[in-house]
Amino acid sequence: MPDRSYHHGHLRAALLDQAERTLREQGIEGLSLRDLARQTGVSHAAPRRHFPDRQALLDALAEVGFLRLGDALAAVLDEAGEDYEKRLRAVATGYVRFATENAALLDLMFATKNTGPSDAVRAASARLFTSVGELIAEGQQAGVLPPGDLERLRLLLVATLQGIAALVTSGRARPEQTGPLIADAAGLFLRR
Amino acid sequence: MPDRSYHHGHLRAALLDQAERTLREQGIEGLSLRDLARQTGVSHAAPRRHFPDRQALLDALAEVGFLRLGDALAAVLDEAGEDYEKRLRAVATGYVRFATENAALLDLMFATKNTGPSDAVRAASARLFTSVGELIAEGQQAGVLPPGDLERLRLLLVATLQGIAALVTSGRARPEQTGPLIADAAGLFLRR
DNA sequence: ACCTGAACACCGTTCAAGT
DNA sequence: ACCTGAACACCGTTCAAGT
Numbered sequence: 229m230p231d232r233s234y235h236h237g238h239l240r241a242a243l244l245d246q247a248e249r250t251l252r253e254q255g256i257e258g259l260s261l262r263d264l265a266r267q268t269g270v271s272h273a274a275p276r277r278h279f280p281d282r283q284a285l286l287d288a289l290a291e292v293g294f295l296r297l298g299d300a301l302a303a304v305l306d307e308a309g310e311d312y313e314k315r316l317r318a319v320a321t322g323y324v325r326f327a328t329e330n331a332a333l334l335d336l337m338f339a340t341k342n343t344g345p346s347d348a349v350r351a352a353s354a355r356l357f358t359s360v361g362e363l364i365a366e367g368q369q370a371g372v373l374p375p376g377d378l379e380r381l382r383l384l385l386v387a388t389l390q391g392i393a394a395l396v397t398s399g400r401a402r403p404e405q406t407g408p409l410i411a412d413a414a415g416l417f418l419r420r
Numbered sequence: 421m422p423d424r425s426y427h428h429g430h431l432r433a434a435l436l437d438q439a440e441r442t443l444r445e446q447g448i449e450g451l452s453l454r455d456l457a458r459q460t461g462v463s464h465a466a467p468r469r470h471f472p473d474r475q476a477l478l479d480a481l482a483e484v485g486f487l488r489l490g491d492a493l494a495a496v497l498d499e500a501g502e503d504y505e506k507r508l509r510a511v512a513t514g515y516v517r518f519a520t521e522n523a524a525l526l527d528l529m530f531a532t533k534n535t536g537p538s539d540a541v542r543a544a545s546a547r548l549f550t551s552v553g554e555l556i557a558e559g560q561q562a563g564v565l566p567p568g569d570l571e572r573l574r575l576l577l578v579a580t581l582q583g584i585a586a587l588v589t590s591g592r593a594r595p596e597q598t599g600p601l602i603a604d605a606a607g608l609f610l611r612r
Numbered sequence: 613a614c615c616t617g618a619a620c621a622c623c624g625t626t627c628a629a630g631t
Numbered sequence: 632a633c634c635t636g637a638a639c640a641c642c643g644t645t646c647a648a649g650t
Contacts (some may be wrong), residue, residue, distance in 0.1 A: 233469025239614085239615090252589075255532070255533075255534065256646095257559050258643065260641085260643085261643065262641085262642065262643075263641095270614095270615070271615065271616050271617070272616090272617090272643090273615075273616065273617080273644085273645085273646090274614075274615050274616080276615095276644080276645090277613080277614060277615075280644095281643075281644075282642095282643065282644095289641090290464075301521050301618090331532040332532060335532055337590075338586050338587075338590040338592070339527075339590065340447070340523040340524060340527055340590060341590075341591070342447065344591035345590070345591050345592075347581070348433070348590075353592060357592070368423075376604075377600075379597075380597070380600055380601060380604050381583075381604070383587060383592075383597065383601055384580075384584075384601055384604050384605055386583070386587065386592075387580060387583030387584045387586070387587050387593075387601065387605075388576075388579060388580050388583055389583070390582075390583040390586050390587065391578070391579030391580055391581070391582040391584075391586065392575075392579045392583075394530050394579070394582050394583065394586065395530075395575060395578065395582065396578060397532045398529075398531065398533075398537070399533070399536035399537050399542075400530070400537075400545060400549070400575075401575050401579075404492040405571075405572070405575065406581075408569075408572050409572060409575055409576055409579065410634085412568075412572050412573070412576050413449045413576055414580075416566075416576070416608045416609070419611075431633085431634090452622085452623065452624085453623085453624065453625095454622085454623065454624075455622095455623095462633095462634070462635090463634060463636070464624090464635090464636090465625090465626085465627090465634075465635065465636080466633075466634050466635075468625080468626090468634095469632080469634075472625095473625075474623095474624065474625095475623075503650060605638050
């Protein structure tokens with residue numbers, strides 16, 4: 229018998245936690261509001277207070293995903309030291325690793341929606357992309373990245389990393405090819 | 421009152437046709453086997469003869485998608501003339517255009533599945549990627565693309581184009597940025 | 613404020629039966 | 632071979648009602 233008072237103020241977080249687990253294990257198709265409520269020990273209508281519909285849950289998960297990815301990249305940069313090429317390769321590796329280890333989450337984060345991303349998701353992704361932009365600016369100032377429009381180069385880098393992850397998770401590239409692909413991509417940007 | 425005999429031998433094609441329309445209008449979430457049967461004028465269990473479950477329908481759509489994309493790129497190459505840089509840019513533009521105009525279809529084609537792509541989907545995508553590989557080989561022989569492993573460069577090109585499309589369709593890049601992004605990507609590969 | 617229980621209109625899937 | 636109709640176990644969503 230679940231302690232109902234536990235969820236006072238924590239139900240939203242509990243649901244999101246469980247949703248992340250289910251997403252990892254079952255993929256996005258296996259994510260059901262009713263199932264989530266069941267596993268969290270509340271009635272099937274309880275999640276509605278926090279997530280008005282299924283899309284609201286997916287948006288919340290996408291937002292969490294962008295925050296987590298941002299944290300992961302910040303951690304990777306912390307350990308990467310001073311050498312710029314090493315920093316760029318570390319971020320590229322970290323991005324693709326996160327994307328392939330959280331494939332269903334990445335699908336959510338970059339899902340095609342008629343309406344475009346919600347405001348919260350847009351804000352979370354903007355923060356991530358801004359930090360990638362700072363890394364790009366760093367490289368341009370150091371003269372090891374091609375000059376030109378910062379935003380375009382930033383988008384192209386993210387696109388390349390996202391595309392590599394998509395090929396791997398969709399089974400179009402073998403996992404062992406991930407490393408070489410990232411190396412080749414970094415080489416293109418670093419004009420090697 | 422639908423003419424039932426019409427579907428003798430054509431139901432599969434009729435279902436796929438309707439599914440393509442629905443996919444374009446409603447996205448992948450709006451694709452239901454029961455709805456499809458209704459719109460095609462057969463009972464809800466009839467599609468089962470051709471598509472044992474929903475995933476079989478999605479796989480068939482993905483296969484159609486890879487064939488269509490292959491046709492589109494072949495047509496684009498036909499019109500592109502002899503100049504190699506023009507040919508590469510034409511393919512890049514054609515790929516991203518197809519991907520953004522058929523966003524839901526592309527989602528299906530590159531969907532993350534536990535099992536990996538079905539044999540039919542794998543074959544259809546392999547054919548497409550082979551033709552991209554031939555274009556890469558052409559460029560390497562002409563000396564306008566970086567030398568090195570053909571498969572790696574081919575995967576990297578597809579990844580870049582796929583990533584650009586993903587950023588646009590997910591609302592992370594504005595549609596007007598598509599052209600510049602493709603130009604920048606081509607510039608990287610062509611060492612401009 | 614937060615949660616419950618019943619209700620509604622959908623699904624995918626299965627299967628015996630019809631032609 | 633190909634399709635139908637009924638049945639089962641699920642969904643998301645809504646809403647009046649409880650504490």
